[in-house]
Amino acid sequence: MHVVRNLLGSMKQDGVVADSSTFKLLLDAFIRSGQFDSAIEILDQMEEFGASLNPHMYNSILVALVRKNQLGLALSMFFKVVDTSTANGSSIALEARACNELLLALRRAYMRNRVQRCFL
Template sequence: MFRTLCSIGFVEEIPNLLVLMKEDGAVFGSETFKFLLNEFIRFDRFDSTLEILDHMEELGTNLNPSVCGTVLVALVRKNQVGLALSIFLKLLEASNGIDNGDSSLLPGSIAFNELLVALRKAIR
């Protein structure tokens, strides 16, 4: 259903649909959210990208580093460094509650490096 909405350009309907599905107790996997995040980035709907992340948290879907790493790189390359930084900070927040020292909760080195390079360029 989400693929169909995105393919015909009705991405603005997805947040409302997610709310309705949440009320019905629907469960989503991280791959579905990864698809939606990538589609919102593709359509330059950066504000909706954050909404999707909020829906993920509300539905109990963890912020998956592989999902967010892809999104971080895409946002940085589209010159949306502020949004990429806010997503990265959410990942850091989520990893702070875990005391086992597991760094696998953070995005990979490519996403991290892209973000650091963009931040360095931004302060010049």
């Protein structure tokens, strides 16, 4: 992660801002390699650089949170995305893979009442 942090810092000093698709690639790479803390840390970097979240990034973030066993935060994000999509008619669609991982993790954690709330 320190290499990525240094690279992003150099880019910022040079006035080059990474776009959201670059951050998505970094998120996915960290998740695939099992570096969930680094994936979540990328979010802080995005905020620092002023990059906006691409709707497709929510899937990667949700998976990272579930795999890091931060189910409360993952569930909050899930409901926020669903509520936001419903309220303003936007099309932020969570992928089946991300939703399945969340639901399975909730079931394994004996949080079945939370699973039921996802469908109400």
